[in-house]
Amino acid sequence: MDSTANSYTLSQLKPSWSGDGVGPDHHEGCTSAPDGRHWAAITAGVVTAAGRQTSSVDASDQDVIETPQFDFPASRECLAGGTRRRYIRFMSTSVSSLIIAVVGVLGTLFSGLLAHRSSVNSKKMELRHVAEMAHAEREENRRQSELETRRSIYGELNAALRDYYAGLRLTLLALQKGDATEELRVAVGGLRDDIRGVYAKGQMFMPDDVLDVVGNLVALLHHLYNNLVLHCAGQDAEESLEVIAGRLSRASEVLYEVRQTMRKDLGLTSSDVNRPSNYGVFN
Structure with missing residues (x-):
């Protein structure tokens, strides 16, 4: 050997x-x-x-x-197996490191995206809140403007209705005494024209409940005016002076109802709109 x-x-x-x-x-x-x-x-x-x-x-x-x-084939097999295992461990470590790096990059990207999305959502919410506040402010301004307009119209209408009622009552008293004059008739005609203008403007702002009672009173006063004018001219009227006097008493009650209805619409009172039985009575 x-x-x-x-x-x-x-x-x-x-x-x-x-x-x-x-x-x-x-x-x-x-x-x-x-x-x-x-x-x-x-x-x-x-x-x-x-x-x-x-x-x-x-x-x-x-x-x-x-x-x-x-x-020693077993030894070579052992060495080959160990090499494969070391290679597997190396690859496992490399893949793990790659996965960790990818996850870190994705986390960074997604965190920026989420932060941007959160910022956009916050901006949208802020803009929506500003728009809602502006809308609420506009609605409040509109409501206040309408309230002021109704208050002004109600004041003019209440004064015009009472003047018209007072002129009709003076005409009735003059007719009962027999001293009705043309000047009185003309003066009452002017009061009727005033109430027409104020009532026409108020129809665009008055709610239904106020419009109903005001419309009924205006119609009643116009009806009384037409009859009184005929009496002043010496012509036959539909109603007598006694009937007209009774209707004027009813008109006085409706005047109170109109005033209370307008005050309630303005939020000034919660009292009943009907006139009490002892209204105007001095103790």
């Missing part, structure tokens, strides 16, 4: 089984390493393989051992 071809030093043999200084029996990832007898035989200067025994130790070089030609 050629001893030169199969002579190795211990330092050369040992790393062939264990690159990290660990014996074959304990090589990383190795499940089929050469059994412990091989390693023991080599360190003693004798290698036993497949039942064959060879010696020995050269006297001139104690570190040189003649080894037979044999192979």
Whole structure:
């Protein structure tokens, strides 16, 4: 047997089984390493393989051992398996690092997107709130403007109705005394024209409940005026002076109802609109 071809030093043999200084029996990832007898035989200067025994130790070089030609396929398989496992661990670490990096980048991008979306939503809410406040302010201004307009019209209408009623009553008294004059008739005609103008303007602002009672009173006063004018002209009237006097008393009650209805619409009173039985009575 050629001893030169199969002579190795211990330092050369040992790393062939264990690159990290660990014996074959304990090589990383190795499940089929050469059994412990091989390693023991080599360190003693004798290698036993497949039942064959060879010696020995050269006297001139104690570190040189003649080894037979044999192979350790299990050792190569063990080394290959360890390499694959190290590669898998390396790839696992790389993939994990890549995943962590991707997640970090996505987290940064999505955090910016969410922050922008939150800012946009906050801006929209702020603009909506401003628009709602502006709308509420416009509605309040409109309501106040309408209220002021109704207050002004109600004041003019109340005064015009009372003047018209007073002129009709004076005409009735003059007719009852027989001293009705043309000047009185003309004066009452002017009061009728005034009430027409104020009532026409108030129709555009008065709510239905106020418009109903005011319309009834205006119609009643116009009816009385037409009859009184005929009496002043000495013509036959539809109603007698006694009937007209009774209607004027009823008109006085409606005047009170109109005034209270307008005051209630302005939020000035919560009293009943009907005139009390003792109204105007001094104790």
